[in-house]
Amino acid sequence: MKFTKLVNSIRNTHSELYLAAAKAVNQSLTVRNWLIGLYIVEFEQQGEDKAKYGEKLLSHLALSIKIKGLSETNLKLCRQFYIAYPNILAAIKTMFENKGYLISQTVSDQLQNTNFENDTYQKSLHHQFNSDHIKPEELLTKLSYSHFLELISISDLSKREFFEIETIKNTWSVRELRRQINTLYFERSGISKKPDQLSKIINEKAERINPEDIIKSPFTFEFLDISPKDVVYENDLEKALLDHLETFLLKMGHGFCFESKQKRILIGGEYFFIDLVFYHRILKCHVLVELKVDEAKHEHIGQLKTYVNYYKKEIMQKDDNPHVGILLVTNQNKALVEYAIADSDQQLFVSKYLLELPSEKELIAEIQRENNVLREQEEIYKKVAKDNYKR
Incomplete structure (x- = not known):
């Protein structure tokens, strides 16, 4: 043969x-x-x-x-x-x-x-x-x-x-x-x-x-009782960044309570996944975090606003404040942070919410720091693999 x-x-x-x-x-x-x-x-x-x-x-x-x-x-x-x-x-x-x-x-x-x-x-x-x-x-x-x-x-x-x-x-x-x-x-x-x-x-x-x-359908994973994380986590860099962000936000000491990772929601008969969901006990609102290992695109911001509005309509309790969305966009050249809120009064958001949430500079710095660590580790793995191959 x-x-x-x-x-x-x-x-x-x-x-x-x-x-x-x-x-x-x-x-x-x-x-x-x-x-x-x-x-x-x-x-x-x-x-x-x-x-x-x-x-x-x-x-x-x-x-x-x-x-x-x-x-x-x-x-x-x-x-x-x-x-x-x-x-x-x-x-x-x-x-x-x-x-x-x-x-x-x-x-x-x-x-x-x-x-x-x-x-x-x-x-x-x-x-x-x-x-x-x-x-x-x-x-x-x-x-x-x-x-x-x-x-x-x-x-x-x-x-x-x-x-x-x-x-x-x-x-x-x-x-x-x-x-x-x-x-x-x-x-x-x-x-x-x-x-x-x-x-x-x-x-x-x-x-x-x-x-x-x-x-890889969520229905299939649930039917077979398998964790659906592999459906979403197809990028090792994205997974590592999300794991780090979860830890970073919880250590901020400003009232973040972790609620869910890859939170699945149903909108118009279609399932969507929110990367990280926290409840902020001081602000009394949900904080939704979306990470894109990509360049910033208009649809990313639109997607985040859709999630925030969904939470406002379906999840928000009477004593809750408007929910917040944080979009983190990162690639090799630059990092970007965008905020969204389930309320049209942006001035209120800036003056009140940013007192408790990490600033744009803090988030960008943390993303870049973790990005650099991951890329250094990647270079080390490549060098080790190359040395082993020569032997």
Whole structure:
């Protein structure tokens, strides 16, 4: 066997089985969430003690099951997923029967005895099964759960099916699907004199689905009970700087209380991660820190302001003061600090908040100091490696 053939054999085997593993994990995640949605709807419609929980059902459920990734918000998404795609039932049954999935008799009986009477199910079932273009089996095997979360926001069944077909046919990534929904591709295609040409232009630049996108999805990490930090920390320099900043701010002695690292928040159906979150006990507000090992860009400031406004709307308590955002941008040439506040009165911010927060000069100096230390360590490692190689 030639060496080149050996290399290709190993690469091809890895790629095929990696893809198979990604698909298997995704299908299991999708089926689990669909079944959870089914159980919730069945309880809401037929549960003997449903009145006991009422509108607080999902919050009570999240606290009771204590399963990572199944928060009240995610349980709500499971329910929406089932309501939007009840026709997947046939595909799930087939998958269990043909592929030998090991499920308990309770789950099997639940699937066999489920009675669908709601209008949403009947309309969706009629629409999907009368389509010549797509079947439930294709939906389940070719779309990730993250794809489904984008699609369930579309109430128009014809429009949703259009994006299902386009996503499957062109293997769109989740980001590409979201982009095409937001740029009104469906509407533009409807009024275009040459829809095929429009489709060709769009798909020449479309972002394709990548197995790593599935594996590194926050949903997958939670489903497998794996820490999601590897999804975010892809840059060793960034991780080292964040670890140092956390320690530095806590040692400032001005009331910083550490709350979270890589804090995940949900905005408009999309997950975002805030690098560091503190609560300042003197200022009585959250302090959100974003670090970018990159040049300063307008979208960085916009992103930070979005996080601050999210905290103002969703997290802020009555006795809290407006939350603060600190953007740290660093590269080899310069460091930059920008502040954002959930209040339009910047003068108040300058006069009051900076008395307790580290100054721009202090933050820049600390970033540069740590940057220099890390680069010196990097040079030492390189020299040691070079010396070992010579030996």
